[in-house]
Amino acid sequence: MLHMILVSVTLLGADDAFVPRLKTLAFHIERLDAITVPEALRPEKEAKLEEFKKRVGEGVESEEEFNALYSAIDEVRMWLWDNAASRPEGAPGDFAETPDYWTVTTPDLRLQVHKKDLAMTVNTPGHVWRFLPCDNSDMQFIGRRLSFLDATDIAVEAFHTGYSVGLLARLKGFEKVPDLEVRFSANLIGNEIIFDLTTNDQSDNLLAVNWPKALETGNTAADIAVIPRMQGMLLPGDWPQPIHGEDLSNSRSFYLPWWGQIQDGRGVLTILETDDDAGGAYRHPAGGPTRIAPRWYASLGRMRYMRSIRYVFDDEATYVRMAKRYRRFVMERGHFVSLREKLLRTPALDEVIGNPVVHLGALYHFVPQASLFNKERIENNHALQTFDQLAEQLRTLKSKGIEHAYVHLDGWGFYGYDNGHPDVLPVGEEQGGWDGLRRFSETCRELGYLFAVHDQYRDFYFNAVSFDDRLTVTRMDGSHEEHSTWCGGPQTILSPRFAPEYVRRNHDLFAAHGVEVRGAYLDVFSVAPLEESAQPAHPVTRADCARYRRECFDLLRARG
Structure with a gap:
């Protein structure tokens, strides 16, 4: 406060035209003092600000002097922002490549993509989830099928947003469809993973893309599939009767565009975020196990737009928690209508x-x-x-x-x-x-x-x-x-x-x-x-x- 009084008194002797402008700079310097820096840099910060308080107090006599003073203060501002104790940060985590895997690691999850078959493994703090490998049903066209593994050129690189850590994959070199390219990304956000999938196919004879593949689960009573089949179904992994379903969402097989799987209290909720042309297939032979996988149906013979799916990993899962998480998703999309x-x-x-x-x-x-x-x-x-x-x-x-x-x-x-x-x-x-x-x-x-x-x-x-x-x-x-x-x-x-x-x-x-x-x-x-x-x-x-x-x-x- 004493500094501001001294600056204000001194400014009385400055050129009247610069007095209000110098007061503005004085306020800027006062607020720069609020930016915290590590303890080791505090003396340097205080010295810089003290120097500029003195220079503002001495006043200026020309536009050139004022502009130079502003620029010098701005350099200090940049220094403070660069060295601030609390600065904007990206999502924590990293991407790594080894001879066998591409791996994304965050504080909450680890995703590994196996190079030999594109199978995926997700580690949570309390469980390990495994996706089945790719196969010849990955892409279905009229009269033929393709596997992602048919690509002779697969490139995977780090892909980070401000809110996620992930990877971006590009697959091409399909012998049967030379111009085809498939791209997918995985974004790890807290305990959730969003996969985005797109292709450049223009053939007009695409039927469906079946990826990501199904999660592996067991055939015990503790392996529960949560499926919105009509009014809803909880299917134990050891159920003695066969149950199958395959259709778009908004069908009897999938009244809603989500499902879940629970193993010993750990669970995964799957949400089809782009659900107009989306559905799934579940297969439960007598005695289990249950396999559920998403299916992206073509729109008039083509992929046409990016498809997105969200996996929510929860080590304390119940079907009620899954339903509530899906409800939150609907509300956040603006689609929820209360009674x-x-x-x-x-x-x-x-x-x-x-x-x-x-x-x-x-x-x-x-x-x-x-x-x-x-x-x-x-x-x-x-x-x-x-x-x-x-x-x-x-x-x-x-x-x-x-x-x-x-x-x-x-x-x-x-x-x-x-x-x-x-x-x-x-x-x-x-x-x-x-x-x-x-x-x-x-x-x-x-x-x-x-x-x-x-x-x-x-x-x-x-x-x-x-x-x-x-x-x-x-x-x-x-x-x-x-x-x-x-x-x-x-x-x-x-x-x-x-x-x-x-x-x-x-x-x-x-x-x-x-x-x-x-x-x-x-x-x-x-x-x-x-x-x-x-x-x-x-x-x-x-x-x-x-x-x-x-x-x-x-x-x-x-x-x-």
């Missing part, structure tokens, strides 16, 4: 929470081509209840004390349930027509029940009035998925590109006829994997598919 947020966006949801679902059906008509067609009791292929009969059933429920309910109605369309989609209106006259459905919806409102319909904008039935091959999901070879299971028989898949406008049209018709639909179940949208279509005029990626499905939900949500 409270859902209620704000859709207040009618409050009428659903805690209330029973009453599932009713008006008409189910099976055509002979349907695999579920009943050949033994042919009359059972046409099951009918009118809207008025169903309304009376609801009144009976109300009289028995069911105060609130979510009423889900099947079979209201022209042909009944799962038939003729997406061209299912006008409402079937057998069931009661528009007037009958309007009375049914009014009954629901009078009883305090929320009326919702079963709806479908994926299955595209051949008997739909607008059926056209150009509106279908089309494979790269021009073929289509076809089957004939449900009531309406022969069908394929509607391109997601056209689904939103079908939703708009149909629900506009409900409103135009005075039918108050307050909820809709868009069948299979949340369980069928994202789809792609190679239709030349309307190509659709799986990311596009997700966007179009969201549009369908948003259209309905906007109606309350």
